Amino acid sequence: MEGHSTYQPKGKVAQWFESRLPIVGLIHSSAIAYPVPKNLNYMWTFGAILSFMLVCQIVSGVVLAMHYVAYAPVSFARVEHIMRDVNYGWLIRYIHANGASMFFIAVYIHIFRGMYYGSYKAPREVLWILGVIIYLLMMATAFMGYVLPWGQMSFWGATVITNLFSAIPWVGTTIVEWLWGGYSVGDPTLNRFFSLHYLLPFMIAGVVGLHIWALHHVGQNNPDGVDIKNVAKDSVPFTPYATIKDIFAMVVFLIFFSWFIFYIPNYLGHSDNYIPANPLSTPAHIVPEWYFLPFYAILRSIPDKLGGVLAMFAAIAVLAFLPWLDTSKVRSAKYRPLFRQFFWVFAVVAVLLGYMGSQPAEGGALIISRILTAYYFIHFLVILPLLGLFERPKPVPASIADAVLAKAKGGAVVVAGAAGPETK
Amino acid sequence: MTIRSSLFGAVAAALLLTAGASGARAQDAHAQPRPHRMSWSFAGPFGMYDPAQLQRGFKVFKEVCAACHSANYLYFRNLAQEGGPHFTEAQAKQVASEYQITDGPNDAGDMFQRPGRLSDHWPAPFPNDNAARAANGGALPPDFSVLAKARSYHVGFPGFITDAFIQYQEHGVDYIHALLTGYEDAPAGVHLQPGLNYNVYFPGHQIAMPKPLSDGQVDYTDGSPQTVDQYSQDVAAFMMWVAEPHLDQRKRIGFQVMIFLIVLGGLLYFTKKKVWSNVAH
Numbered sequence: 001m002e003g004h005s006t007y008q009p010k011g012k013v014a015q016w017f018e019s020r021l022p023i024v025g026l027i028h029s030s031a032i033a034y035p036v037p038k039n040l041n042y043m044w045t046f047g048a049i050l051s052f053m054l055v056c057q058i059v060s061g062v063v064l065a066m067h068y069v070a071y072a073p074v075s076f077a078r079v080e081h082i083m084r085d086v087n088y089g090w091l092i093r094y095i096h097a098n099g100a101s102m103f104f105i106a107v108y109i110h111i112f113r114g115m116y117y118g119s120y121k122a123p124r125e126v127l128w129i130l131g132v133i134i135y136l137l138m139m140a141t142a143f144m145g146y147v148l149p150w151g152q153m154s155f156w157g158a159t160v161i162t163n164l165f166s167a168i169p170w171v172g173t174t175i176v177e178w179l180w181g182g183y184s185v186g187d188p189t190l191n192r193f194f195s196l197h198y199l200l201p202f203m204i205a206g207v208v209g210l211h212i213w214a215l216h217h218v219g220q221n222n223p224d225g226v227d228i229k230n231v232a233k234d235s236v237p238f239t240p241y242a243t244i245k246d247i248f249a250m251v252v253f254l255i256f257f258s259w260f261i262f263y264i265p266n267y268l269g270h271s272d273n274y275i276p277a278n279p280l281s282t283p284a285h286i287v288p289e290w291y292f293l294p295f296y297a298i299l300r301s302i303p304d305k306l307g308g309v310l311a312m313f314a315a316i317a318v319l320a321f322l323p324w325l326d327t328s329k330v331r332s333a334k335y336r337p338l339f340r341q342f343f344w345v346f347a348v349v350a351v352l353l354g355y356m357g358s359q360p361a362e363g364g365a366l367i368i369s370r371i372l373t374a375y376y377f378i379h380f381l382v383i384l385p386l387l388g389l390f391e392r393p394k395p396v397p398a399s400i401a402d403a404v405l406a407k408a409k410g411g412a413v414v415v416a417g418a419a420g421p422e423t424k
Numbered sequence: 425m426t427i428r429s430s431l432f433g434a435v436a437a438a439l440l441l442t443a444g445a446s447g448a449r450a451q452d453a454h455a456q457p458r459p460h461r462m463s464w465s466f467a468g469p470f471g472m473y474d475p476a477q478l479q480r481g482f483k484v485f486k487e488v489c490a491a492c493h494s495a496n497y498l499y500f501r502n503l504a505q506e507g508g509p510h511f512t513e514a515q516a517k518q519v520a521s522e523y524q525i526t527d528g529p530n531d532a533g534d535m536f537q538r539p540g541r542l543s544d545h546w547p548a549p550f551p552n553d554n555a556a557r558a559a560n561g562g563a564l565p566p567d568f569s570v571l572a573k574a575r576s577y578h579v580g581f582p583g584f585i586t587d588a589f590i591q592y593q594e595h596g597v598d599y600i601h602a603l604l605t606g607y608e609d610a611p612a613g614v615h616l617q618p619g620l621n622y623n624v625y626f627p628g629h630q631i632a633m634p635k636p637l638s639d640g641q642v643d644y645t646d647g648s649p650q651t652v653d654q655y656s657q658d659v660a661a662f663m664m665w666v667a668e669p670h671l672d673q674r675k676r677i678g679f680q681v682m683i684f685l686i687v688l689g690g691l692l693y694f695t696k697k698k699v700w701s702n703v704a705h
Contacts, residue, residue, distance in 0.1 A: 038703055077496075083670075090674060244696045252689055255685045255689060258685060263675070264593050275574045
């Protein structure tokens with residue numbers, strides 16, 4: 001995205017260096033001069049918050065790995081050693097454990113923001129799909145990280161999730177035993193999960209690099225869903241405008257984060273994970289971490305094992321097709337009155353699915369899970385394609401500057417094009 | 425309009441059904457009654473352990489619980505720790521020296537017994553789990569090290585949400601206190617398995633541990649009531665400290681962090697306002 005970039009190295013040394021590796025120019029154009037739509041709201045600060053959370057998790061995780069040992073007979077005790085005897089070990093571990101949840105809270109806000117404002121639409125499809133890949137990698141990383149303390153939920157969560165692969169016809173059992181490195185979840189599983197848990201965050205960092213590259217190539221979406229047309233009128237340079245806003249939002253997020261770290265550090269965890277893993281004793285209810293609960297509910301709502309596994313993975317995969325499932329030309333829900341209502345219904349359905357995932361799958365809860373699961377897929381596969389055909393969007397402003405002007409006046413939006421059902 | 429109202433109707437119906445489903449579960453005959461929420465000195469943003477209470481709880485643990493329960497992650501040195509029972513170092517050494525610890529091998533290659541030191545673990549009452557089971561009718565008394573964080577009870581909607589705001593983290597201690605005071609004669613019609621005891625708060629109500637505490641069993645020297653209720657509170661508080669020995673430090677640092685972040689956030693807010701003041705947005 002070409003914009004305010006005006007970087008000219010001043011000194012002799014800077015010029016010499018810049019002509020050989022233009023990295024200062026790259027930083028300047030992407031973090032200082034990069035044009036940011038001036039109408040962004042605080043929902044757009046979660047990208048920066050997520051970058052911060054990734055760094056936070058990697059730094060705290062690297063320190064934890066200095067004290068942790070991945071060996072089934074001692075791992076539980078090693079985590080307690082960190083909690084008790086390592087200087088500020090309790091702080092580092094609570095940051096890391098709650099940081100995972102904060103990472104997911106931020107990513108869910110980020111994803112729902114993208115859905116609400118149509119950030120996945122052309123030309124941002126690749127940007128969106130890279131995001132889905134990051135989300136998948138995050139889920140794999142978080143799942144393996146939860147296994148490392150080797151408590152009861154670690155062990156049985158790993159057993160349930162790895163067993164999903166046994167639903168694959170013909171080769172399922174072979175695959176599961178290959179994943180385990182044995183005939184049940186055990187020490188080899190713990191060791192490979194630790195190895196992968198250390199590897200995946202760096203893969204996330206790599207895909208985040210691509211995600212940001214794609215973002216800076218096509219430019220940010222914004223609450224009005226119209227592209228920057230005039231850089232001077234529609235945008236502001238990243239620094240200082242976006243920088244100061246992102247830092248402020250980050251500090252507010254840190255206050256929220258600190259509430260969990262210092263006052264309710266075990267609120268988001270499960271008490272059973274303070275019981276050492278015991279292959280001979282199955283917990284009454286095996287519950288995954290909260291951020292997996294909607295998908296867990298979908299998994300359990302299908303009476304067939306293979307069907308459940310397919311539905312669960314489809315629930316994530318369907319996100320990657322969102323740019324083509326949504327047929328409306330208008331990006332922002334601000335100008336899509338019907339979509340806006342369906343969006344909120346979907347958001348409520350997703351939260352309810354999460355609640356259902358925490359309940360035992362029986363009786364009324366199971367029936368509700370099935371209805372919600374059906375609605376989850378109907379939203380993507382039926383409602384979104386049809387909405388674009390039948391919905392009458394409100395007139396979209398001609399430019400960001402016009403939208404800002406209209407907001408300041410509190411009056412009508414400057415009409416850009418004819419209102420009517422529009423599709424791609 | 426009709427689409428809108430029917431949509432919200434459907435969502436409302438789903439919510440009601442959800443509430444109904446969880447309500448039905450609460451009626452379950454096997455469900456535990458909810459433990460009473462006690463007021464703990466270490467609850468809330470400024471909560472700290474009460475060293476006197478932890479010392480009493482330690483006495484109950486040492487004289488009663490430790491006969492069957494291990495506390496493998498507890499060291500004698502912890503007893504003198506700040507933010508804990510805070511015994512003097514001499515007192516902690518005295519406690520340690522009352523126990524015989526197996527050490528070795530010595531230069532001759534033999535294991536030997538010596539009095540405990542501050543650097544020793546709290547000695548386990550049984551050499552291994554099988555010995556513990558054999559001595560306790562087949563049931564394994566759980567280790568005390570993190571037990572207060574390993575026990576909980578079902579709160580359900582909407583309590584689990586409000587708990588995040590009121591910083592309720594005392595599920596484990598409330599459950600332990602309730603369990604220790606929850607022994608009763610089995611109601612008519614309940615068939616107790618041999619060797620098990622009836623407890624109102626234990627899941628399934630049949631617990632292997634016999635009623636461990638009775639009034640006047642442990643001598644308190646500070647004038648605190650020598651009742652089962654008081655013993656239970658004190659030992660539960662002690663268990664919370666064993667499970668979370670750095671709680672005092674955590675809350676103290678937490679307050680400093682909060683103050684810092686709120687001030688920094690305030691300054692950043694006004695800086696952001698100033699930076700953006702010349703841009704319509």
